Structures are given as structure tokens and as C-alpha cells.
Amino acid sequence: MIPLLAQASGDLSVEPHWYMALAAVLFTIGAAGLLLRRNALVMFMSIELMLNSVNLTFVAADSGIGSLEGQISVLFVMVVAAAEVTVGLAIIVAVFRKRATASVDELSGLRG
Amino acid sequence: MVEVIVFVIFALAALAGSLVMVTARSPVYSAMGLLTAMFSMAVFYVMNGAHFVAAVQVLIYAGAVMTLFLFVIMLIGVDRAVDRDETIPLQRPIVLALGTGLLFLIVIAARAAWVTGRASGVCTVDCVGTIENISSELFTAWLLPFEATVLLLTIAAVGTVAMAQFVLRPRTEGMSREDAG
Numbered sequence: 001m002i003p004l005l006a007q008a009s010g011d012l013s014v015e016p017h018w019y020m021a022l023a024a025v026l027f028t029i030g031a032a033g034l035l036l037r038r039n040a041l042v043m044f045m046s047i048e049l050m051l052n053s054v055n056l057t058f059v060a061a062d063s064g065i066g067s068l069e070g071q072i073s074v075l076f077v078m079v080v081a082a083a084e085v086t087v088g089l090a091i092i093v094a095v096f097r098k099r100a101t102a103s104v105d106e107l108s109g110l111r112g
Numbered sequence: 113m114v115e116v117i118v119f120v121i122f123a124l125a126a127l128a129g130s131l132v133m134v135t136a137r138s139p140v141y142s143a144m145g146l147l148t149a150m151f152s153m154a155v156f157y158v159m160n161g162a163h164f165v166a167a168v169q170v171l172i173y174a175g176a177v178m179t180l181f182l183f184v185i186m187l188i189g190v191d192r193a194v195d196r197d198e199t200i201p202l203q204r205p206i207v208l209a210l211g212t213g214l215l216f217l218i219v220i221a222a223r224a225a226w227v228t229g230r231a232s233g234v235c236t237v238d239c240v241g242t243i244e245n246i247s248s249e250l251f252t253a254w255l256l257p258f259e260a261t262v263l264l265l266t267i268a269a270v271g272t273v274a275m276a277q278f279v280l281r282p283r284t285e286g287m288s289r290e291d292a293g
Contacts (some may be wrong), residue, residue, distance in 0.1 A: 003224065012118045017222075019156060022123050024218040026130055032211035033134035033194050035147050036204065041139050045146045048177065049130055052153050054136045054164075062241075063160040068249050071241045075250070078172055079261045083268035085177050085242060090272040 019060035126152035
């Protein structure tokens with residue numbers, strides 16, 4: 001906030017740490033959603049939000065230091081997230097076929 | 113100045129979308145909130161010069177992943193929205209406190225310097241994330257991780273198909289066992 005106030009008089013432009021602060025807030029919202037919700041689908045969406053906010057920090061740091069490797073890391077994170085979503089949603093559908101619920105509170109046994 | 117206005121608008125959109133995602137009762141609203149946040153992220157990527165990543169964000173995340181989410185939501189059934197009853201006492205205050213603590217921790221950790229380090233010197237001409245720059249880097253220095261993602265995606269696809277087939281067999285066994293007992 002201090003650099004924001006310092007620049008308010010002069011030419012105001014978006015700095016990389018603005019994106020970092022926004023990404024921190026979004027990551028926190030995602031983490032809170034993961035702890036708060038019982039629906040497995042919404043918990044998965046919270047994980048996606050956390051991954052997205054980390055991607056935003058990668059890209060912002062890239063433009064901050066003038067590099068491309070953060071963007072390539074973002075591509076790999078996206079691939080891993082896509083694989084994770086595929087398998088995770090398959091697990092949720094399999095659990096739903098068995099138990100007819102998507103709530104993680106109902107899942108209390110190891111045996112299918 | 114235009115950049116600041118665009119940043120503020122889409123930052124508010126991303127925050128509102130993510131808050132809707134966490135608080136909405138119906139999973140479809142949650143999916144729409146996440147979609148808003150993801151589109152705002154794509155705008156931020158464009159503003160940071162990451163053009164290819166922004167395109168991939170819209171295609172893969174907002175397109176494929178969210179479609180998959182909505183497909184599963186519709187498959188499972190929207191009307192069976194899980195209640196947000198508290199079964200653990202004091203869960204929401206504890207989560208609020210933990211979230212605030214986490215945010216402060218991140219800010220304190222990052223406050224000294226938000227961006228440190230120096231460029232590795234990969235982009236000699238310009239650092240805009242165009243397809244040419246990204247691919248020339250991805251297919252030379254990062255070729256082995258790229259090939260590894262192929263293996264990962266194949267394993268994920270095979271695992272998903274296997275899981276879709278697995279489910280039916282134990283279920284019929286379990287049913288016959290219950291019938292016998």
C-alpha cells in the first residue's frame with residue numbers, strides 16, 4: 001500500500017506486486033473454501049482457484065524480472081491441474097454411483 | 113492510467129467471483145464464480161504480456177476444465193445441493209481466523225520484496241510470451257519435462273477410463289452379497 005500511496009501523485013501504473021497481493025488474497029479465499037465446504041466438487045474448485053492464483057504470481061514475477069520461465073511453469077501447472085481434475089472428477093463420479101452423495105462428510109470408510 | 117482502471121475492474125471481478133464460488137449454495141453458481149475469476153486471470157495474463165498463456169487459460173481452464181466441472185455437476189444432480197450445516201462446532205470462525213492468519217503470513221513473507229531474483233537471460237530480444245518465444249524455449253530447454261507431461265496425461269486418461277469401468281464390478285458383487293446375506 002505504501003508504494004501505491006507514493007505513486008498516487010505521479011504517474012500511476014500497475015506494478016507486479018499488485019498482482020502478487022491479489023493472488024495472495026485469491027489463494028486465501030481458495031484455502032478457506034477448501035476448509036469450509038463439504039461438497040467435493042466445490043472443494044475441487046477451490047483447489048483450482050489456488051492453482052490459478054499461483055499461476056498469476058508466476059506470470060507477474062515473470063514480467064517483474066523479465067523472464068519467460070515462469071510462463072513455461074504456468075503451462076506445466078495447467079497440465080498437471082488438467083490431469084488432476086480428470087482423475088478427481090472420475091473419483092467423485094465413482095463415489096456418487098456408490099453412495100449417492102457428493103459430500104465428503106458421508107465418506108467414512110476405506111472399503112468401497 | 114487505463115491499465116490501472118482495467119486492473120481494478122478485473123481484480124474486483126476476480127474477488128467477487130471467488131467469493132461467490134466459496135459461498136454459493138448451488139454448485140452451478142460456484143462454477144460460474146470460478147469461471148469469472150478465471151477469465152479475469154486471463155485478462156491479467158494479457159496485461160503482463162503472457163499472450164499464449166492467456167489463450168491457454170481461456171481454452172483449457174475456462175473451456176475444458178469448467179465444461180468438465182459443469183458436466184459432472186449435471187451428472188450428479190444440481191437439486192441435491194449439499195447443505196452448509198455446521199457439523200463441526202465453530203468451524204466457520206476457525207476457518208476465518210486461519211484464513212486471515214494465512215493471508216498475513218503470505219503478506220509478511222512477501223513484503224520485504226515481492227519480486228526478487230534476476231532474469232536467466234533466456235529472452236534476449238523481448239520477453240513477451242508469444243507463441244514463438246514460448247515454443248522455442250519449451251522445445252529446447254524444457255523438452256524433457258514436456259515429454260513427461262505426455263506420459264502424465266496418458267496415465268491420467270487411462271486411469272480415468274479404468275475407474276469408470278471398475279465401479280460397476282464391485283457394486284454388483286456387493287449387491288449379490290447383500291442379497292445373499
